[in-house]
Amino acid sequence: MEITIKKYVLPLKHTFSISRESHDFQDSMIVALKHNGKTGYGEATSNPYYKITFSTMQAEIENVREEIENYNFKEPEAFHAFLVSKNLSNFAICALDLAANDLYGKLLGKPLYEIWQTDNSSYPVTNYTIGLDTVDKMVAKMKEMPWPIYKIKLGTQQDVEIVRELRKHTDAIFRVDANCAWTAEETILNAPYLKELGVEFIEQPLKADDWKGMEKVIHKSVLPIVADESCIVESDVEKCGLHFTGVNIKLTKCGGLTPARRMIAKAKEMGLKVMVGCMTESTVGISAIAQLIPQLDYVDMDGAMLLKEDIADGVIIKDDGKVIFPSQGGSGVSLR
Template identity: 55%
Template sequence: MELHLHPFNLQLRHTFRIAHGARTHQPTLIVELRDGELSGFGEATATSYYGQSVEKMQETLEQLRSKIESSQWEKAEDFWEIMRPDLETNPFVQCALDVAAHDLAARRAGVPLYRHWGLELTELPLTNYTIGIASVEEMVAKMEETPWPVYKIKLGTDHDLEIIRALREHTDAAFRVDANCAWTAEQTIALAPELKALNVEFIEQPLGMDDRAGMALVHRESVLPVIADESCQREPDVDRCAGLFHGVNIKLMKCGGLTPARRMIERARSLKLRVMVGCMTESSVGIAAIAHLLPLLDYVDMDGALLLKDEPATGVCIENGVVHFVDGPGTGASLR
């Protein structure tokens, strides 16, 4: 098996703003595991908020090249365990390798990844389209540029309710709001009835990760469901979210790939939590991997590649919230 690394600096269609900052480009690293004529692809974005850079990820993988290329495995889950001692504190790199391994394993079997897992494509959730923080005029323009049945609206300003009211005048689409830890418990509880009346489905991560008392209050008092994001990054976090959130948003790069994500989904279901999988601003390599989890999900946020101006890869196609799978084995992802 050969390891090949493909760094890219993805240009966004528009400046993307959330409560943590703004960006116009997204550096990313696509990892290829090549076995003869077959290749599996995975991805990890370089996110400074989580201490990641393309250079650091490449350096880590080069240090592990010999172990990666000499590893013998049939199941991707076994490869995840082989690499875990080296990457337990580096889930972004582990994710890229794990997704590439799942892709390669399904290609070896000659079937799509979801079928390799024994899943079928029935009753799949629609993906939302994300509108970042901007002036109301800019946010409306983005919605008009991309008409969609479900929008995720990034909030965290001092006029969040006014934003949702203004946007509601321009679309009948369902809204989901993501405060990215910017609200207080009191704000969340007070805003929830107003947001519900404006056809908001749920609130994502309203409070900071450490405010467990506040989240317990919100969980008890909010008329809208609350979904954990920053509070649910690794496998043990799922149990910690029970009683504080109504559901969890799992991100492959934060948890270490498809292998732990599937375990997190199973655990969340056992705790009666709703399950969402989210994305970073990433290429179709990462997005295609998320798509194969769709039969297991209540909600999905996999619009990352739709936010890009230049796309270095192909994978699934998304039209009006509906995910269309390509014919062929694995995740369907490939470099252009």
Template identity: 60%
Template sequence: MPNINNMKVILRTFDLQLKHTFTISRVSYKTQPILIVELQSDGYSGYGETTSNTYYKNTVESMKSNLEKIIPFIESVANETPEEFWHKAHQLLGHDMFALCALDNAYNDWYARKKGKKLYELWGYSIDHNPKTDYTIGIDSIEKMVSKMTELPWPIYKIKLGTKEDIAIVTELRKHTDAIFRIDANCGWTVPETLTNAVALKKLGVEFLEQPLKANDWEGHKEVFKQSVLPIIADESCIIEEDVAKCHNHFHGVNIKLVKCGGLTPARRMIAQAKKLGMKTMVGCMTESTVGISAIAHLLPELDYVDMDGTLLITNDIATGITLKNGIIQYSKENGTGVSLIA
């Protein structure tokens, strides 16, 4: 491959509007600010996305500023593989994994397009047995949660909990569908609550529980891991690569978020490590546009579960790429991640 000359960096910010106010155990929001990174060189463009997040203290403004500081580095890269590029960028942006995610995903997209392949093809993955994505139901009144679920029939629902009516919510939702249920308490339960709720929720057709306890409650995680009648998947306890080993024997699987770990490149390493440890693999999303969701899609062949419904929750998508229908992911005809901006 010839040297990259004058890689151009374009940073764009958008506010995604949600169809419904989205509530989890610790926060509610109706608008999601995002940052899009575009890398242009040699007639190809690659796109990456990241989101602001109050829990992880990231704003669009801070991420944009951090990326602007390293533009001279980005413009000077030559012949790097995505792995080599990520390691160099990590040395400069390691304090801001969210910004690194957008940059890494954009570079992976650009690199695959230049190679004339879709990302999953470049990685040698077969898409014959991809898992289906769930669809998330945020916390609300029981009546509104039922309404959100019935307005979009889906084979798998992720239900956000962490209220005083958790079992009543799932009991009522179960009356309206035979779909698989997954529960995400977003650190909202105690050990006794988790163990008690797991028994009731298993009877209601729940597949697993995601992050029931606070992220750093490792003794609690271990107790729940040993005693729960349902599998437990880590989310807030599994942020970066080093966390996978920490989650072993504390969780049955890990939910990897590209924005938290720094992009597709480290996510692939985390998936491989989790598999080696005999853990279930999952990738999740934030409230993202088709840019971020399309990146996740290329990891599907390596996953047991996936939560990539971000585009279904918004009214003003800014890109085309993968499409979702009844849980099934259809890839774009374009190479790389398959993304094209429309905004």
């Protein structure tokens, strides 16, 4: 196989803020794997919370470039196991795993959801994320993008008031994400008010390692609680089962489609609701997520919708939330 690595700086439509950080651009690493005349594409974005940059990911892959290029590629699962054995970060593995899956499907001439024998005639609509901002700016973002489901980023002392103000401007379903900013007491107190305001669930209200707090919340919250920062890798799913009603799986954090599919199966086995989320990827990463949506209860794959300029063609999300899957095999990605 031949590897190509390229850095993109993705400009966002608006400053994107959550409880712990803000940014106007998203650094992204695109990996291309070329084999037998076909090219598969994968992506992983940088993330300060996990101390991941383009440079760290690139260096990891360059250290094992020769071994990867000499690898006898047959199918993604064995390739993923090979990558894990090289002690790469999950972010670097994700980019390579997504590229390998895209390549595999293109070699077979079939989309991944078809290879996995899933029916894409029914799937959840993605939410559209409204970053934390002044109420006026958050309302303006909703008016700019009318959508049936919004994920509202929170993490202030006025979070219920923010949601109350936003509710005056839309009948859409709300989901709220505190990104670890609340205490157990705040979560339990906020939940009844948020439920009255049409909030479907609360995502990651407490710090990722506050398992005692989450045990308290899961027994007393009137709203479902979905794990994000507490659910990173496969082994986290079982632990989350005792503290959450659902898990949000991120491909970049867990290491790609290959482990994500196992995490989905485990979560379902445990009776958890299953969501897959994005980390402001371009259409390269979003097209990979889209292959999973027939298996999901919820999905957050609005990354490319938040960009001022995209870098790829693949899955298209229409104004009504309908997903148009590309005719190419794999994830169906091509770079512009």
